[in-house]
Amino acid sequence: MEQKKKTVIIGASPNPSRYAYVAAQMLARFGHPFVPLSIKKGDVAGEPILDLREKPSIPAVDTVTLYIGPQNQPEWYDYIIHLSPRRIIFNPGTENTEFIQLARQHGIEPVLGCTLIMLRSGTF
Numbered sequence: 001m002e003q004k005k006k007t008v009i010i011g012a013s014p015n016p017s018r019y020a021y022v023a024a025q026m027l028a029r030f031g032h033p034f035v036p037l038s039i040k041k042g043d044v045a046g047e048p049i050l051d052l053r054e055k056p057s058i059p060a061v062d063t064v065t066l067y068i069g070p071q072n073q074p075e076w077y078d079y080i081i082h083l084s085p086r087r088i089i090f091n092p093g094t095e096n097t098e099f100i101q102l103a104r105q106h107g108i109e110p111v112l113g114c115t116l117i118m119l120r121s122g123t124f
Helices: 018-031 074-082 097-105 115-121
Strands: 007-010 033-036 062-065 087-090 107-114
Touching: 007 018, 018 033, 018 107, 062 097, 074 097, 087 097
Parallel strands: 007 033, 007 062, 062 087, 087 107
Antiparallel strands: none
């Protein structure tokens, strides 16, 4: 049986037309625990969206999946690094050379991929 991977969604959205919303739904469907974080309020797939600005403490994070553009990432670098995830998924449009290098320096695997495709194809 595959291991369930606790995933933090940075840039979560209560809007069904957003990829971050679809990712939360798919993570739930595939049985992966997830923590949605955003500056937006609401809930997704039955989970309340936590305020990213409060930088909540989240133990035992396996994966961070990014749904915020590179221009909005720098203020969250330290917070994301301190979550100590095994990997950070840079979804299409979130690729960021500076953050990728920073992740590697902290022993975090950067993955240039799409959470939705990874879940569907069994490579998550």
